[in-house]
Amino acid sequence: MNTSTWPELLVIDVEGNGANPPDLVEVAALPIRNGRPDTSTAGAWLIRPPIGVSPFVARIHGLTNAVLANEPTWDTVASDVAKHLGESWICAHNAHVDYGVLSRHLPNWRPAGVIDTLRLARATWKGLPSYKLDTLIAHAELDLTRAPAQRHRATFDAYATSYLFLALAEHYPTWEALIAAAIPPGLPGAPEPEPEETLW
Structure with missing residues (x-):
């Protein structure tokens, strides 16, 4: 596929504090340009979230309350995040989660489209025992030695998801074919349902 024809695309990942609904503790947005992560x-x-990070979640991503104590609050960084995201397409693994959290924090933001590598992997590699990110990283034999931070940090997961997306994209001849398999129903960018024929 000719990746130079792709629209502006950001691979995103977010981490939360364990509250319900979650407050953001980390956001990463990694552009795909010329067929590779930039x-x-x-x-x-x-x-720094308004409610402290739960011990369980802190053990997963390593972002403890002590680590975040001197970081800015969401109100301080929200405009910068929104400006960075713009109206680009976004891509994430299990994208409705990341999109849902971000859109709740940025109510005036709407991406051009939302690509889900979980949905895309299920359509592309049928019959795998699991479609968790770790399983797909192993299946695609992705080289993540240069990934920032570690697994379950937003920067690492966005980096890993970007390479997973590129591996999956190789199976599709056009951008249109790719997004037809990759956008969950009801999310931005999904094709409108065909109108039902009216018989008169």
Whole structure:
């Protein structure tokens, strides 16, 4: 596929504090340009949440209350995040979660479209025992030795998801075919349902 025809695309990942609904503690947005992740223009933000990070969640991503104690609050970084995201397409693994959290924090933001690598992997690699990100990283034999931070940090997961997306995209001849398999129903960018024929 000719990746030069792709629209502006950001691979995103968010981490939360374990509250329900979650407050953001980390956001990462990694552009795909010329068929590869562009780490030189990636955006990454650490955020001090209004409610402390739960011990269980802190053990997963490593972002403890002590680590976040001197980071800015969401109100301080929200405009910068919104400006960075713009109206680009976004891509994430299990994208309705990341999109849902971000859109709740940025109520006036709407991306051009939302690509889900979980949905895309299920359509592309049928019959895998699991479609968790770790399983797909192993299945695609992705080289993540240059990934920032570690697994379950937003920067690492966005980096891993970007390479997963590129591996999946190789199976599709056009952008249109790719997004037809990758956008969950009801999310931005999904094709409108065909109108039902009216018989008169």
